Amino acid sequence: MFEAVCLGRSMSKSEFKEQESVLRGKLLDAQFALKEKDKAVLIILAGVDGARKSDVIDALNKWLDTRNIQVHAFWNGSNEETERPFYWRFWRRLPARKTIGIFYGGWYWQALRDFTFGNINDRDFDQACHLMRETECMLHDDDMVIVKLWLHIDKDEQKKRLKSRRKRLKAAHVPVTDAKIYKKYDDYINAAQRAIRITDNVRCPWHLIEATDAYYRDYTAGQVVLEAMQKAVGEHRSDERRRIIHKTTLAVEADKTVLDELDLSVSTHAKDKETLKKRQHQLNSLAWECFDQKRSAVLVFEGWDAAGKGGVIRRITSAIDSRLYRVISIAAPSDEELAQQYLWRFWRQIPRAGYFTLYDRSWYGRVLVERVENLANEQEWGRAYEEINNFEEQLVDHGMLLLKFWLHIDKDEQLERFKEREVTPWKNYKITPDDWRNREKWDAYKLAVHDMVARTSTDKVPWHLIPANDKTLARVRILETICDKLASELD
Amino acid sequence: MFEAVCLGRSMSKSEFKEQESVLRGKLLDAQFALKEKDKAVLIILAGVDGARKSDVIDALNKWLDTRNIQVHAFWNGSNEETERPFYWRFWRRLPARKTIGIFYGGWYWQALRDFTFGNINDRDFDQACHLMRETECMLHDDDMVIVKLWLHIDKDEQKKRLKSRRKRLKAAHVPVTDAKIYKKYDDYINAAQRAIRITDNVRCPWHLIEATDAYYRDYTAGQVVLEAMQKAVGEHRSDERRRIIHKTTLAVEADKTVLDELDLSVSTHAKDKETLKKRQHQLNSLAWECFDQKRSAVLVFEGWDAAGKGGVIRRITSAIDSRLYRVISIAAPSDEELAQQYLWRFWRQIPRAGYFTLYDRSWYGRVLVERVENLANEQEWGRAYEEINNFEEQLVDHGMLLLKFWLHIDKDEQLERFKEREVTPWKNYKITPDDWRNREKWDAYKLAVHDMVARTSTDKVPWHLIPANDKTLARVRILETICDKLASELD
Numbered sequence: 007m008f009e010a011v012c013l014g015r016s017m018s019k020s021e022f023k024e025q026e027s028v029l030r031g032k033l034l035d036a037q038f039a040l041k042e043k044d045k046a047v048l049i050i051l052a053g054v055d056g057a058r059k060s061d062v063i064d065a066l067n068k069w070l071d072t073r074n075i076q077v078h079a080f081w082n083g084s085n086e087e088t089e090r091p092f093y094w095r096f097w098r099r100l101p102a103r104k105t106i107g108i109f110y111g112g113w114y115w116q117a118l119r120d121f122t123f124g125n126i127n128d129r130d131f132d133q134a135c136h137l138m139r140e141t142e143c144m145l146h147d148d149d150m151v152i153v154k155l156w157l158h159i160d161k162d163e164q165k166k167r168l169k170s171r172r173k174r175l176k177a178a179h180v181p182v183t184d185a186k187i188y189k190k191y192d193d194y195i196n197a198a199q200r201a202i203r204i205t206d207n208v209r210c211p212w213h214l215i216e217a218t219d220a221y222y223r224d225y226t227a228g229q230v231v232l233e234a235m236q237k238a239v240g241e242h243r244s245d246e247r248r249r250i251i252h253k254t255t256l257a258v259e260a261d262k263t264v265l266d267e268l269d270l271s272v273s274t275h276a277k278d279k280e281t282l283k284k285r286q287h288q289l290n291s292l293a294w295e296c297f298d299q300k301r302s303a304v305l306v307f308e309g310w311d312a313a314g315k316g317g318v319i320r321r322i323t324s325a326i327d328s329r330l331y332r333v334i335s336i337a338a339p340s341d342e343e344l345a346q347q348y349l350w351r352f353w354r355q356i357p358r359a360g361y362f363t364l365y366d367r368s369w370y371g372r373v374l375v376e377r378v379e380n381l382a383n384e385q386e387w388g389r390a391y392e393e394i395n396n397f398e399e400q401l402v403d404h405g406m407l408l409l410k411f412w413l414h415i416d417k418d419e420q421l422e423r424f425k426e427r428e429v430t431p432w433k434n435y436k437i438t439p440d441d442w443r444n445r446e447k448w449d450a451y452k453l454a455v456h457d458m459v460a461r462t463s464t465d466k467v468p469w470h471l472i473p474a475n476d477k478t479l480a481r482v483r484i485l486e487t488i489c490d491k492l493a494s495e496l497d
Numbered sequence: 498m499f500e501a502v503c504l505g506r507s508m509s510k511s512e513f514k515e516q517e518s519v520l521r522g523k524l525l526d527a528q529f530a531l532k533e534k535d536k537a538v539l540i541i542l543a544g545v546d547g548a549r550k551s552d553v554i555d556a557l558n559k560w561l562d563t564r565n566i567q568v569h570a571f572w573n574g575s576n577e578e579t580e581r582p583f584y585w586r587f588w589r590r591l592p593a594r595k596t597i598g599i600f601y602g603g604w605y606w607q608a609l610r611d612f613t614f615g616n617i618n619d620r621d622f623d624q625a626c627h628l629m630r631e632t633e634c635m636l637h638d639d640d641m642v643i644v645k646l647w648l649h650i651d652k653d654e655q656k657k658r659l660k661s662r663r664k665r666l667k668a669a670h671v672p673v674t675d676a677k678i679y680k681k682y683d684d685y686i687n688a689a690q691r692a693i694r695i696t697d698n699v700r701c702p703w704h705l706i707e708a709t710d711a712y713y714r715d716y717t718a719g720q721v722v723l724e725a726m727q728k729a730v731g732e733h734r735s736d737e738r739r740r741i742i743h744k745t746t747l748a749v750e751a752d753k754t755v756l757d758e759l760d761l762s763v764s765t766h767a768k769d770k771e772t773l774k775k776r777q778h779q780l781n782s783l784a785w786e787c788f789d790q791k792r793s794a795v796l797v798f799e800g801w802d803a804a805g806k807g808g809v810i811r812r813i814t815s816a817i818d819s820r821l822y823r824v825i826s827i828a829a830p831s832d833e834e835l836a837q838q839y840l841w842r843f844w845r846q847i848p849r850a851g852y853f854t855l856y857d858r859s860w861y862g863r864v865l866v867e868r869v870e871n872l873a874n875e876q877e878w879g880r881a882y883e884e885i886n887n888f889e890e891q892l893v894d895h896g897m898l899l900l901k902f903w904l905h906i907d908k909d910e911q912l913e914r915f916k917e918r919e920v921t922p923w924k925n926y927k928i929t930p931d932d933w934r935n936r937e938k939w940d941a942y943k944l945a946v947h948d949m950v951a952r953t954s955t956d957k958v959p960w961h962l963i964p965a966n967d968k969t970l971a972r973v974r975i976l977e978t979i980c981d982k983l984a985s986e987l988d
Contacts, residue, residue, distance in 0.1 A: 031922040038926065064815040071926055072807065073828060073857070079820035084577045084849065110819060316563065324555040328601055329570035337564060341832045358575065366564070431522040435529065435562055 007199045008214070011158045016219035029228050030069040036235035037070050037106070045238060046101040046150045046345075049231060050112035053157030054194060055187050056167035057217040062157065063108055065224040066231065076101065079110040089300070089359035091404035092116075093141065097353040100145070102345035112154075113138050114201055121197045122190050131197070135204035137400075142210040144393055148347040151238040152210045153231050156202065157217035161191045260449035263456035265471065268414050273476040282478065285485035286325035292492040293326040293362065299496055300359035302406050305488065306368045309413030310451075311441045312423040313474050314481075318413070319364055321481050322488070331362035336371060348372055348382075348390075349397055356401065368410075369394055373458050378450045391461040398467045407495055408467050411484055412455065413474040417448055498690045499705070502649045507710035520719050521560040527726035528561050528597070536729060537592040537641045537836075540722060541603035544648030545685060546678050547658035548708040553648065554599055556715040557722065567592065570601035580791070580850035582895035583607075584632065588844040591636070593836035603645075604629050605692055612688045613681050622688070626695035628891075633701040635884055639838040642729040643701045644722050647693065648708035652682045751940035754947035756962065759905050764967040773969065776976035777816035783983040784817040784853065790987055791850035793897050796979065797859045800904030801942075802932045803914040804965050805972075809904070810855055812972050813979070822853035827862060839863055839873075839881075840888055847892065859901075860885055864949050869941045882952040889958045898986055899958050902975055903946065904965040908939055 017025075040047060049066070051059050063077055078099040080087075087095040093113070101107030117134040120126045126134070142152055159167070165188040187194070206212045213230045217223040296303060305322070307315045323331055334355045343351040349369055357363040372390040376382040382390070401408050415423075424445075427437040444451070463469040470487055474480035508516075531538060540557070542550050554568055569590040578586040584604070592598030608625040611617045617625070633643055650658070656679040678685070697703045704721045708714040787794060796813070798806045814822055825846045834842040840860055848854040863881040867873040873881070892899050906914075915936075918928040935942070954960040961978055965971035 027923070034923055034926055060819045063819045064811075067811060067814065069923070072811075072824060073826035076823065077819050078823075081820060084575065084580075086575045086577045089575075320555075320558060320563075323558065328551045328554045328568050329572060332567065332569075333563060335564035432518070432525055432560070435525055 007202065008158055008195060011214045011216050012160050012218075013216060014218070015216050015222050017221040017225055019221060022221035022225055025225055026069075026228075029225065029232065033069045033228060033232050033235070034071060036232055036239060037074070039239045040151065040235055041074065041104045043239065044103045044149075046103045047106040047235065047238075048101055048145065048150055048152050049106065049108045050114070050152065050154045051108055051110055051157070052112055052114045052118075052155065053215075053217060054159055054164055054191070054198070056164045056171070057157035057159050058167075058220070058223070059110060059157060061220065062155070062224060062227045063110070065228060066108065069228060070106065074104065075106045075108065077108045077110060080113075080115065081111065086358060089302075090356050091400045091406070093137075093400060094353060094356055096141075097350060100346060100350065101150075102342065103149075104345070113141065118194065118197050118201060121200075122187075122194045131200070132204065135201050137396075138201075139205045139207065139210075140396055142205065143207070144389075144396070145347060146209045147389060150347075151234060153234040154205075154210060154212045155227055155230060156198070156212055156214045157223065157227075158214055159217050161188070163218055164188045164191060260452050263452050264459045265412075265414055265452060265455060268471055268473045270414070270416050270419075270473045270475045272473055272479060274478045278478050278482050282321065282482050282485060285482065285489050286321065288489045289322065289325040289485060289492075290327070292489060292496065293330050295496050296362070296407075296492065297330055297360040301496065302357040302359050303362045303488075303492070304356065304401060304406055304408045305362065305364045306370070306408070306410035307364065307366055307413065308368060308370050308374070308411065309472075309474065310415055310420055311444055312420050312427065312436075313413035313415045314477050315366055315413055316436075317477060318411075318481050318484050319366055321485065322364065325485075326362060330360075331364060332357065333364045333366060336365065336367040348386075349393065352397075356406075369397070370410075370458060370462075373462075374451065374454050375444075377454050378447055391458075394462055395464055398462075398464070402466045407491060409470065409488060409491060410467060411470045411472055411487075412459070413472050413480060415474050417445075419475045420445065498693065499649055499686060502705045502707050503651050503709075504707060505709070506707050506713050508712040508716055510712060513712035513716055516716055517560075517719075520716065520723065524560045524719060524723050524726070525562060527723055527730060528565070530730040531642065531726055532565065532595045534730065535594045535640075537594045538597040538726065538729075539592055539636065539641055539643050540597065540599045541605070541643070541645045542599055542601055542648070543603055543605045543609075543646065544706075544708060545650055545655055545682070545689070547655045547662070548648035548650050549658075549711070549714070550601060550648060552711065553646070553715060553718045554601070556719060557599065560719060561597065565595065566597045566599065568599045568601060571604075571606065572602065577849060580793075581847050582891045582897070584628075584891060585844060585847055587632075588841055591837060591841065592641075593833065594640075595836070604632065609685065609688050609692060612691075613685045622691070623695065626692050628887075629692075630696045630698065630701075631887055633696065634698070635880075635887070636838060637700045638880060641838075642725060644725040645696075645701060645703045646718055646721060647689070647703055647705045648714065648718075649705055650708050652679070654709055655679045655682060751943050754943050755950045756903075756905055756943060756946060759962055759964045761905070761907055761910075761964045761966045763964055763970060765969045769969050769973050773812065773973050773976060776973065776980050777812065779980045780813065780816040780976060780983075781818070783980060783987065784821050786987050787853070787898075787983065788821055788851040792987065793848040793850050794853045794979075794983070795847065795892060795897055795899045796853065796855045797861070797899070797901035798855065798857055798904065799859060799861050799865070799902070800963075800965065801906050801911055802935055803911050803918065803927075804904035804906045805968050806857055806904055807927075808968060809902075809972050809975050810857055812976065813855065816976075817853060821851075822855060823848065824855045824857060827856065827858040839877075840884065844888075847897075860888070861901075861949060861953075864953075865942065865945050866935075868945050869938055882949075885953055886955055889953075889955070893957045898982060900961065900979060900982055901958060902961045902963055902978075903950070904963050904971060906965050908936075910966045911936065 037047075051062060053059060067075065067077075076099070080095055080099075083095060096109070096113055099107065099109070117126070117131060117138075121131040142154075146152055168188050202212050202214075215223060215226050215230070307319060309315050319333060323333060332355070339351055352365070352369045355363055355365075369390075372382055372394070373387050377387040398408055424437055424441060427433040459469050459471070470484070472480050472483055528538075542553060544550060558566065558568075567590070571586050571590075574586060587600070587604055590598065590600070608617070608622060608629075612622040633645075637643055659679050693703050693705075706714060706717050706721070798810060800806050810824060814824060823846070830842055843856070843860045846854055846856075863873055863885070864878050868878040889899055915928055915932060918924040950960050950962070961975070963971050963974055
């Protein structure tokens, strides 16, 4: 692969200067045009050590309007980052729409290093690369312009540069680049070829740049960025493009969904209240146990309006020490949230090691309310199932305990509860015209729930469908499920 | 102080149940009314260990609409928190307008503990308390409703409770409350009295609550929160209230300001370009040195339009490894930022230990553009000087290197540069009608700059006023100032 790169290309200073003045004008035009189109640009700047990525960043900073550019490196993770799934650190730094982000090394840096030094095996490395690919495609689908640059220099050049840098800076000052990484050049190049092969595709292609001559390197990088931006200016929003997606509706009739299998007639035993108390005590200890073992938990609550999500959540939070949990109630997104892929606002709330986050409604809004109310188009909610499964798998693979509950009641029960809310002073705020409107779309929601369960109830993260006509029983079941899961997963 | 609290007050279950149903209705009304009024509520819940703050939080969660409430504890700081000034952890969790935040222990917890266990002396403790007071008053001035609750139990009761809790949970599960803290009860109470005395004032008063009887405790806490909220509903925005502020304008004539003292005729020597290169090399090493020594730097750039801020910043960033800095260009705030006190959006960008943040424009916008353009009223920008000094002092006291520069050019020079921007393709985007409008208000800005320097050029953080008609010279001076400061502060 890299044989095709090392061709000794260079550019004279005068030619560079001449081209530069043309290039920078065009780059600015493209930058403003993309801003106008509400697009985010992510430039992933990778390459072998010593290729002088920093210099390319300086050049881009010189040419572009820096007010909308942020550069991020990910070499020195804080504990807030290392205690969360790997991609959390990237999500928190993703460029918002109308802005440009430059990721120094991107998500490639860590895996390339780990593989080069034998810290991870082939399979892990490939898996990591596939996740990169999926992440990039997902962001691309969300209309992000992704430009991937690989800066290449050959073995001798690298050795020369790293030795001279080492002389210039004291060893202590080079915490990133192991001073003798040039001895691993061949391994690194092999890893890079493999990563590039897996992640190179027509939606998010790689651009390999010979980085020996500085003028050629900077000009070529600028040119590649320019072309990618110009191409994106001409493109329509990706969801307007026709693309084949799988048939999105699986349920045929609204009265034959997975919810119709639930037995709503079950009701409380006399001793259930006692069981609830016992489980709450157990949960209190288990939560501290999670803290000790640095395991975090994400609990997701979805369900019909008035199904009792709030009540269940309160039974859980009153059991857990208030230093250990946060409840996130999903309401309308802020403008910072709207400027990102829709999962961003859920990623940002993912707990540190040892803590609980409870989501009162969640990312499933994408395939429920956003689908039913046409707030997302079919392309968007259609691909969301896969995106969600992917997201949840990352949480679980990191060692998080993830449980998701659907609280199910029937239409009559809902009506009764709505009425009760209307007459009880302190429940009155919970009932709004929206609730009545949603109720009218009961069947559409039911189909959406069916599809959601069919597509996102996975081996790692199954849906727990809870009959909730009887409140106490629902609470007991959920507490039991949580406690048993925690108990089985903790050491 | 606490003698007046321990009076053995209690409430029967039946009375509690009766009052509760009235209270919760009123609390909800007040919550929605404050939301309507765009106000944030901060409930600081402090008290002796064992007073069961968690139970009070459960009660408030039960009574209020939890969708707008977040509970935060600050007992287990991440390195992202400990590497920044102490208040950063609070700023990032402050409730936005229309929401309620409950701070478990608030900013009191740490200082009370440290003082009780003799880790800090009297003076440090008092200073910490004064900072709490100032912070609370500042937030109050920004229209936040602050409710401070102190839950009290006596010595015997505490001992009993902590022993029983210890039995219930394994020792390892109580990382927060030292199992034998009850032996320090008297010291703790003394510290508390001192903290309360310093921080109790008519704007942000304390409410001491006897917490022995659970019903009395919860009901009283609810009642206190209710009254504070109801009072705030009736109040006008604090900036509409008349309050005596110091005379805000110090400069009398626009041609006799501190800027008129600057000699703009100075110009580049032949060897200045060389000096610049040398200083850039020095800065590269110093930045790595900062990283090694975990010192962070905040560099603030203000100046006239076209004074050359961007050019200076680029000379600095091209010198520093791109993994070590971020540039924050201040543009219009997002809605999340607008929902907070104006310093919030600057606090959120403060670097971790070892990194640089460069602000292209800054918090001084409050006393410059916001003042001149009437975007802030006189109350708001009038008190901003003190708030800013306070903020900067916190950064410096934490060990950050903070430098602020005003780049000064004269009106003729600006005109020339504006014209140049209009004719140079890649500079064209930098000139907008706004720039021309600002230029017309030159004298008003000059007075604002004068006041700003007069009020915020302090012993710890002086303003560096840089003659910038000559670009190279300005760059050299600034690089020199930064390098010399870093060199003198680093070990």
